[in-house]
Amino acid sequence: MTESTIEASTSKFRTLTPVVIEPEPVKQGRSVVVVIGIDKYTHWRTLNNAVQDALGFQQTLIEKLGFTAPIAPLIDVAATQEAIEALVEEHLRKLLKQDDSLVLFFAGHGHTRIDEHSKTGYVIPADARMPDAEEERWGDYIRLNHWLEEVAELPAKHILVILDACHSGFALGNAANIYRSAERFRADINRDRSRKVITSAKQDQLALDGGPVPGHSLFTGTLINGFNWGEADTDGNGFITSSELGLYLQQKVGQVSGSAQTPEFGSFHRDEKGEMIIALRDQSFDTLKARALSALQTGQFTLFKELTEQTIALNPTSAEALYLEYQLRLAERDFQRVTQIIDVLVGFDLQESLIPLSNNDLRKIQIRLPCWIPVLSIPETGFLPEVTVLTGQSKEQLLAIESQPFGESQAYLIEPKSFCQLSIKNPTSSSLHIYMVGFDETGRFQLETLWNDEEIIFNGLLPGETKSSYLFAMQGKLGLREICLFSSPTRLRFFLFPASPDAYGAQLDTIAEEDLEKIRMKVIRYSLMSKPFKEKEVVF
Numbered sequence: 001m002t003e004s005t006i007e008a009s010t011s012k013f014r015t016l017t018p019v020v021i022e023p024e025p026v027k028q029g030r031s032v033v034v035v036i037g038i039d040k041y042t043h044w045r046t047l048n049n050a051v052q053d054a055l056g057f058q059q060t061l062i063e064k065l066g067f068t069a070p071i072a073p074l075i076d077v078a079a080t081q082e083a084i085e086a087l088v089e090e091h092l093r094k095l096l097k098q099d100d101s102l103v104l105f106f107a108g109h110g111h112t113r114i115d116e117h118s119k120t121g122y123v124i125p126a127d128a129r130m131p132d133a134e135e136e137r138w139g140d141y142i143r144l145n146h147w148l149e150e151v152a153e154l155p156a157k158h159i160l161v162i163l164d165a166c167h168s169g170f171a172l173g174n175a176a177n178i179y180r181s182a183e184r185f186r187a188d189i190n191r192d193r194s195r196k197v198i199t200s201a202k203q204d205q206l207a208l209d210g211g212p213v214p215g216h217s218l219f220t221g222t223l224i225n226g227f228n229w230g231e232a233d234t235d236g237n238g239f240i241t242s243s244e245l246g247l248y249l250q251q252k253v254g255q256v257s258g259s260a261q262t263p264e265f266g267s268f269h270r271d272e273k274g275e276m277i278i279a280l281r282d283q284s285f286d287t288l289k290a291r292a293l294s295a296l297q298t299g300q301f302t303l304f305k306e307l308t309e310q311t312i313a314l315n316p317t318s319a320e321a322l323y324l325e326y327q328l329r330l331a332e333r334d335f336q337r338v339t340q341i342i343d344v345l346v347g348f349d350l351q352e353s354l355i356p357l358s359n360n361d362l363r364k365i366q367i368r369l370p371c372w373i374p375v376l377s378i379p380e381t382g383f384l385p386e387v388t389v390l391t392g393q394s395k396e397q398l399l400a401i402e403s404q405p406f407g408e409s410q411a412y413l414i415e416p417k418s419f420c421q422l423s424i425k426n427p428t429s430s431s432l433h434i435y436m437v438g439f440d441e442t443g444r445f446q447l448e449t450l451w452n453d454e455e456i457i458f459n460g461l462l463p464g465e466t467k468s469s470y471l472f473a474m475q476g477k478l479g480l481r482e483i484c485l486f487s488s489p490t491r492l493r494f495f496l497f498p499a500s501p502d503a504y505g506a507q508l509d510t511i512a513e514e515d516l517e518k519i520r521m522k523v524i525r526y527s528l529m530s531k532p533f534k535e536k537e538v539v540f
Contacts, residue, residue: 029099029157031278033058033067034092036074036084038108043130050107051075053164053220057105060224064286065278067103070095079108081125084142088150101158101276104151107220110165111141123147123165152195152269158276160242161268164200164219192274196242198249199264219263222252229356230280230290231479236298236407238291241275251416285314292324297441297479299407299527301331319348323355327443335373342366356442365444371510372445375486375494375519376437383522385432385461385487388423395419395471403525406480412526414474420526422450422469424461431460435486435495436469441479447495448483460491474528483524490518 037054039047054073061067071091074083096102109124113136122141129137144163151161200219216224223245226232232240232248246265253263267273280291292307308324315321322341329337345355346362357365389412390398398421403410414420426432436450451457452470461467486495494511 029097031067031101033061033069033103034071035105036079038076038079038126040076042127044109044124044128049215049217052215053107053217054105056216056224057220060227061103064227077126079125080127081140081142084125092154096154096156098155098157100156102156103160105162107164113138148197148268158194158274160276161197164217193270193272194242194274194276195268195271197266197268198246219253222249230294233280233294236294236300238280240278243275285311289320289324296327299409299411299480301408319345319350319355323357330443333377335377339369342369361444374511374516378519378521380521380523382520383487384428385434386425386427390423391418391420393418406527409525411480414526414528416474416528418474420472420474423466425466426461426463429463430489431462433460433488433491437484439482441481480525480527485522487520488518
């Protein structure tokens with residue numbers, strides 16, 4: 001909102017009276033998605049998931065985010081070089097208006113040409129010939145920078161190109177880096193033209209054709225989940241920008257176990273630093289559940305509770321609503337309801353990726369809950385040890401950090417792939433035994449190894465003594481997590497020697513009443529939060 005002033009005169013004084021001028025509303029055109037997916041090539045190796053990636057991504061944007069698909073997908077043999085070029089030069093040019101937003105998605109093979117002083121990236125159409133020992137068929141391929149230049153000239157205000165192909169990072173060129181964070185929003189980001197591209201891998205990387213989400217590549221499965229559950233709304237403000245989406249994919253795909261690819265994000269020809277905005281503000285079931293999980297991840301508990309209750313009201317018996325209620329009741333320590341919910345979810349035998357917890361996760365929780373409820377129900381009072389959180393890129397670089405406001409609570413903000421350690425001091429005149437249970441952002445919990453020194457494990461932390469914990473590698477999703485520290489003046493068998501661990505390593509022993517009375521508990525909240533990431537600008 002802008003302000004200007006006018007002068008108002010009285011008999012003695014001249015005052016300045018503010019006049020509020022409302023900005024003109026930004027015109028909103030259509031949100032259009034167009035996809036290309038190629039599994040079956042005429043000559044190149046067949047892929048497994050490119051077509052499902054394209055169709056699944058299109059379905060997500062249509063059903064959950066209000067996009068339209070006025071042009072039929074280019075699938076398999078239909079996605080020839082001529083058809084892909086005509087899609088841009090003819091069909092999209094005629095279709096799009098100046099206030100429209102376009103998301104253009106390609107899944108298929110990518111290739112690269114390495115010359116003496118340069119490297120060039122290509123996407124491979126369905127009819128391209130395979131190179132042989134003597135000759136490469138460069139004329140059969142689509143040169144990425146030329147293709148993006150043509151896409152940039154389309155009349156839409158906002159264009160986001162997403163490339164899920166090997167070596168697709170060549171679309172970003174080799175320009176100097178420009179820093180932009182997902183939080184750097186301006187009031188007019190939707191007014192300025194944007195031309196953005198997200199690639200599934202760097203220039204020298206292969207892109208996995210499969211991943212944790214069945215039927216999708218690692219990159220596209222992560223992308224779809226980012227919209228399905230609102231995970232890509234990393235700041236929890238109810239909408240996803242193209243920059244935010246690029247940041248989410250870069251962090252999430254790069255952190256998956258076994259991943260050897262890192263998505264990249266940048267701008268290309270005719271970009272004016274604007275942003276495409278994908279809103280999560282309607283009141284549909286899918287939007288409410290996405291916004292609820294995003295609010296939980298960003299520490300906005302009141303909003304999370306409100307949105308979860310709205311989601312439950314719409315579809316109380318759905319797995320998604322029950323999962324959100326599980327997270328809500330877990331935060332409220334309503335373990336009676338938590339147990340009921342887990343029992344119902346275990347009985348569903350859920351399809352993979354419907355909720356963030358797998359069937360295996362649910363069975364582990366179901367087994368662990370009965371013995372852990374008495375301990376997890378201990379109120380957060382009377383914990384005497386002094387705890388300092390240290391973090392850094394290596395053990396030698398660890399520095400103490402302070403908790404910061406995070407939503408409605410305080411949390412330690414820690415970079416993914418960094419190291420973390422707890423420095424714990426016993427200020428009392430007697431020994432203290434300290435144990436730790438960790439809760440991740442999905443609602444899983446387990447007993448964690450706190451000490452790597454057996455003397456501390458068996459004798460406790462001596463009076464006045466300060467010791468450092470095990471060194472933890474910080475991996476996984478962004479989102480709010482908890483560490484529960486428990487202290488006791490005596491060593492507790494419950495935390496050290498499970499009487500009969502189950503197949504999942506769950507603690508099946510029960511804690512004695514006299515031991516329970518000795519325990520004091522402290523909750524430490526933290527979130528994996530990356531620094532502003534690097535955005536590249538395409539050079540033609």
